[in-house]
Amino acid sequence: MLARHIKPMAFQARRLYVEAMFQVMGQALQAVSEIDSDVQGEARSLPEGFLFEMMVMPDGPRLIIEHLGNGALRFHGSTAPRDPDLSIQFKHIAHAFLVLSFQEKTSVAFANDRMLVDGDLGYAIRITRILNRLEAFILPRLVASRAVKEYPRDLNLPKKVIGAARIYLKVANQFVDTVRA
Amino acid sequence: MSNKYYEFFCPVKVIAGKAALEHIPYELTGLAARRPMIITDKGVRAAGLLDPVISACEESGLEIVSIYDDVPPDSSTGVVRAIAEVYRSEKCDSIIAVGGGSAIDTAKAVNILVSEGGDDISKYVGAGVLKRPLKPFFVVPTTAGTGSEVTAVAVIADLEKSVKLPFSSSFLLPNAAIIDPRMTLTLPPHITAATAMDAMTHATEAFTCMAKNPLSDAYATSAIKKISTFLLPVMENPKDADARLELAQASTMAGIAFSNSMVGLVHALGHATGAICHLPHGMCMSLFLPYVLEYNLETIREPLGELLLYLDGPEVYATTPASRRAEASISAIRRLRDALYKHCKLPRTLKETGKVEADQLDRIAALALDDGSIMFNPKEVTLEDARAVLQRAWA
Numbered sequence: 001m002l003a004r005h006i007k008p009m010a011f012q013a014r015r016l017y018v019e020a021m022f023q024v025m026g027q028a029l030q031a032v033s034e035i036d037s038d039v040q041g042e043a044r045s046l047p048e049g050f051l052f053e054m055m056v057m058p059d060g061p062r063l064i065i066e067h068l069g070n071g072a073l074r075f076h077g078s079t080a081p082r083d084p085d086l087s088i089q090f091k092h093i094a095h096a097f098l099v100l101s102f103q104e105k106t107s108v109a110f111a112n113d114r115m116l117v118d119g120d121l122g123y124a125i126r127i128t129r130i131l132n133r134l135e136a137f138i139l140p141r142l143v144a145s146r147a148v149k150e151y152p153r154d155l156n157l158p159k160k161v162i163g164a165a166r167i168y169l170k171v172a173n174q175f176v177d178t179v180r181a
Numbered sequence: 182m183s184n185k186y187y188e189f190f191c192p193v194k195v196i197a198g199k200a201a202l203e204h205i206p207y208e209l210t211g212l213a214a215r216r217p218m219i220i221t222d223k224g225v226r227a228a229g230l231l232d233p234v235i236s237a238c239e240e241s242g243l244e245i246v247s248i249y250d251d252v253p254p255d256s257s258t259g260v261v262r263a264i265a266e267v268y269r270s271e272k273c274d275s276i277i278a279v280g281g282g283s284a285i286d287t288a289k290a291v292n293i294l295v296s297e298g299g300d301d302i303s304k305y306v307g308a309g310v311l312k313r314p315l316k317p318f319f320v321v322p323t324t325a326g327t328g329s330e331v332t333a334v335a336v337i338a339d340l341e342k343s344v345k346l347p348f349s350s351s352f353l354l355p356n357a358a359i360i361d362p363r364m365t366l367t368l369p370p371h372i373t374a375a376t377a378m379d380a381m382t383h384a385t386e387a388f389t390c391m392a393k394n395p396l397s398d399a400y401a402t403s404a405i406k407k408i409s410t411f412l413l414p415v416m417e418n419p420k421d422a423d424a425r426l427e428l429a430q431a432s433t434m435a436g437i438a439f440s441n442s443m444v445g446l447v448h449a450l451g452h453a454t455g456a457i458c459h460l461p462h463g464m465c466m467s468l469f470l471p472y473v474l475e476y477n478l479e480t481i482r483e484p485l486g487e488l489l490l491y492l493d494g495p496e497v498y499a500t501t502p503a504s505r506r507a508e509a510s511i512s513a514i515r516r517l518r519d520a521l522y523k524h525c526k527l528p529r530t531l532k533e534t535g536k537v538e539a540d541q542l543d544r545i546a547a548l549a550l551d552d553g554s555i556m557f558n559p560k561e562v563t564l565e566d567a568r569a570v571l572q573r574a575w576a
Contacts, residue, residue: 036265105557107557111392111443112392113188116309117308121347123551124549125550125552125556126551128556149559149561
C-alpha cells in the first residue's frame, strides 16, 4: 500500500530534480561563457543566433541556450523562441537523471544510446565539451571526475575555486533577477 | 571498460561463399521483387564484376531492368535524384548495389527517395526520420573494408551547400549482403591492403572504444583474427579465392562490430585528413591506427592486450607477459603495416603519402575535434593531443 504511494512520489521527485538541474545548468552555462576563455573558444565556432536544446523525450523538461555571438551564451529557460538548430534528446527521464545525478558520464550516455542528436553532430560534440568544462568547474573534483571523461589537465585548484565562485555568484544573481521579474 | 548497458542490432541476412550471387534471384522473389535496378560505378563495370551478377539473375529468368553505373567516388544529392528518376521511369521495384562505400551509400539514399517519394533527399537527413521499411535492397560489396553492407548510415554530399548530409536509420540496412569471393578476386593490391586495414581499424576501435559490448566484441575479435591470418597470404597470392572470402567476411564482421559499438580517434583523424587532403579512407585508417593506439594506451591496456591473441596467435599470446601484451599488439599491427608497405607501398606516415603538407596538420587536428567519432574515443582528446598524434604520424 505504502509502496504504491511512494513510487509516484519518487518519479515526481526525479522529474523535479531533472527540471531543477536543467535550470541550474542553463544559468551556469550562461555564466561560464562570460568567464572562461576555453568555453568562449568552443562556443565561438557556433553560428551567431544558434539555438541549442537539451530535452527529455517525448515532451519532458528542457533547457534552451542561444549563442549570442563571440562565445557568449544566453539561457532561455524551457521555452525556445523558435525551432532549435540542435536538439540533444534523452530517451527517458531515467536516463537524464543518471547523467544529471552524475551516475553516468555524458560520453557514456551517448555510448549507451541514452541520447539522440537531432542536428549537426560536430556542434553537438562542441556543446558536450562545453558541458564537460562547466561540470569540471562547478562540481567538486571527485564528483566532476564521475561526470566527465577526463578531468581537464589545465584546471588547477585556484583556477577552479575562483571560477566556480564567479559562476555560482552569477547563477545566484540570475535567479534573483528571474524571481524579481 | 565494458559498459553495463548496450544495444546490438543487425537484421541483415548474410549470404556468403561460393556461388553466393546465384542466391540473389531466390532472395528477390522471396520479397516479391521482380524488377531490380543495379547501382554501381564505372570501375566495377569495367572490371567485369557485373557480369556474374547479371548472369546469375538471367539464368533464373530474372531480368535486371536498369543499370546505373555512373556513381562518382563522392556521391551527391544530384546523383541520387537522377538515379531515383531512372528507377521510377523504368518501374523498378528493388535495388541491388554492387560496389564499395560510395555505390552502397548512394543506393541507400536512392532507396529513401523511391520508397518515401519526392526528389529532395535532404528532407530525410538525420537519425530516426524514416518510420517504415523501404524497398527490397541487396548489397554486393566489391571491396573488403568499408562494412557499409551492414551499417545503418549513409553520407551524401550536397554540392550546392558544400555540406555532407548524414542519414541514419535501421531501415537503411539492406535485406541481404551477398559476399561472393568473385567480387574481390581482381581487387588491386594497394586497394586490397588499404580496405583490409580499414576493416582492421573498424574491429580494433570497436573493441577498444567506449561503446564496446560483448556481442560486438565477438565480431571484432573474429574479424581481427581473419585479417591477421589472411591479409598477407592474399597479398602474396591475390587469386586465392578462399583467403579473399575470409577477408570479405572479416570486413562484414568488422562492420557489424563497429556499427554497434562505434569508432574513435583513428576515424576522427581519418575523416579530417580525407576531407582536407583527399586521401583514401582506408589509407588514413592504416596510417593512424598504431599512433592512436599508442596515444590511448593507458586507457585501453586491458582490451588491447587481449587482442594480441587474435593478432599474433595463442603461442605469442601465452609467451608474452600480461603487462606487455598491449604494446605487443601495437607491434603486431606495425609489423603488418611494414609488410604491406613492402608489398604495395601502402604509406605508414603522412609524409609517405606525398599528399599532406606539414602546415595542414593544425587544420586536420581542429577538424578532427568536431568529428562525431571522437565522442566514443576512450580518452578525452584535446587540440594539443590531436596535434601531437598527427606529429607522430607525420614521419
